[in-house]
Amino acid sequence: MKARTFGRHVKEGFKNIARNGWMTFSAVSAVAITLLILGVFLLLAMNINYLVETVENQVEIMVELDLTIEPTQINLIENEIKNLEGVKTLTFVSKEEGLVQLKERFGEDAYLLEGLEEENPLNDVFIVQAFDPQAIDVLAEKIKQIELVTSVDYGKATVSKLFTATTWIKNIGMVFIVGLAFTAMFLISNTIKITIYARRREIEIMKLVGATNWFIRWPFFVEGLLLGILGAVLPIGVLYFGYKLLLDSVSATLSLSFIQLLPLYPLAYQIAILLVGLGAFIGIWGSMMSVRRFLKI
């Protein structure tokens, strides 16, 4: 394709957008509204996912070591655990540190623990976090096999319930988003189809005077792309300011501080890129599908 022809297609695409004012408006609104709904769900799903991951990441294995253990043996065990597959972090809490922590937790009643320094009843402990919290049971089982490890504890029953719940939440979120994306595509391609239908005479004449199919398609390609991008701009703006407002009000309300929301950045970029990409794809796909029917002359 000649550069001049390409310029013509782009110009023609813009001109069509301007010329079919109301059609453009309705197509852009359809894109905007569906992308807005999709965006809200996306934000919701991403935050739920984030919340779930935060909770999951708090899952850790407490590895208690034998009371009679020697410092050199502790080092050996440390290396052994480190070499296991899927270990993210490994922290050693000596029995002395354990006692200090316990005292802190007792607060005013810490005097009850006095004298325990002489004969510390606590174990030396390793705290292990897994890369994949869902596979924590396998890891725990492996650690248990190591010599001088007296017990491993990761709250088996609670953790397995938690993971069943989070898997469900994630799956339902996915289904919702895929369903919404399809609805958006259907709605938008339908609207674009109407705008193209109004121009079937133009396409017919182009075919009759010998325009190639791609010559006819390009302006519609440009138009679909523009419609999609224009339709994505509004929801991005609304979502950006809405989410910012939400973050501000959540951080201002202490009672909600246990809920961790995703920070504005890079979330804003991710959502913006996703919505623009989706809008562009839907716009192009919709207009290509619609023009196809009229090219068969």
Add this chain to the structure above:
Amino acid sequence: MVGPSGAGKSTFIKLMYREERPTKGQIFLNGYNVERLKERKIPYIRRNIGVVFQDYRLLSNLNVYENIAFAMEVTEAPKKQIKRRVPEVLELVGLADKHNSFPNQLSGGEQQRLAIARALVNNPAVIIADEPTGNLDPDTSWEIMDLFEKINFRGTTIVMATHNKEIVNTIKQRVIAINNGQIVRDEHKGGYSYEG
């Protein structure tokens, strides 16, 4: 080309510019076998054919000049060539002073002349016209026929399907009569019917 309604005149014309495909037989146009042509080659042979319809088929949102330039733009003709060629054909069909008007501001005869100018602009070897005078009064019809004659003198073949008995009998050109999808008569200097 003459024949009663439903005889197959329009189908014949559609076959020529390959909107319809023949169930059997072959069609040659300007040396090309239209039937054997690959799908993506079709636009290029259509540039050798100008098509004119009873209902003009103009773009109402483009003015006279743009309607014609449009037919050249789609063939990716250079801008310079478009600027030179469009006034030429407008002059030929007698619409030079109307180049800024829109189709709805033109009379039926003027609209048809615009359609002919559009068909002519890419210098086709053949112009196919499907009942070009069907919507026009007798005087205007004759203006169109005079224009066709002028174009024909310049070396362009004109194939025209028509119901207009008077025109066919007066111009005394080759007449192909179609009935029931069959060519029933092919005469040079023929008339509308045997009795006529």
